[in-house]
Amino acid sequence: MRELSVYYCPTCGYYAYFQLSKNATCPKDHTELVGLGMRYQDFMNLDYEERDRLLISKIAASAPSLIHRICTSEKLYNQRALVGKLTAEYTKLQKENEELNHTVAWMHELVWEQLRRYKALEQEMEVLKHD
Ligand SMILES: [Zn+2]
Structure with a gap:
């Protein structure tokens, strides 16, 4: 029997064990799971918190630079601080987005x-031509 490998979803953090990577799909996102590159038994030896930490650091490492920056600047293992930081960043981005939308609407109006x-x-010139 083939050995089981650990796979995780970089989008939602779901993880599962598979023998074949072709079976490794996220049931929520329907995306391909990523191999953790760790033996099943070693992963099983970790407690839930350690598994969480490991997966969070993996997800953060492959995330866009913004997330990467947030996650690495904070103590990654303090999840409350991380959630707080992400929420603050999200609110800031949302506000920026609103402002941008406002600017776009204003420019749109100007162009019209x-x-x-x-x-x-x-039309005035047409009228003048025919005079
Ligand atoms: Zn997922």
């Missing part, structure tokens, strides 16, 4: 205004 003026000028 310019276009209306241009069209009006064009």
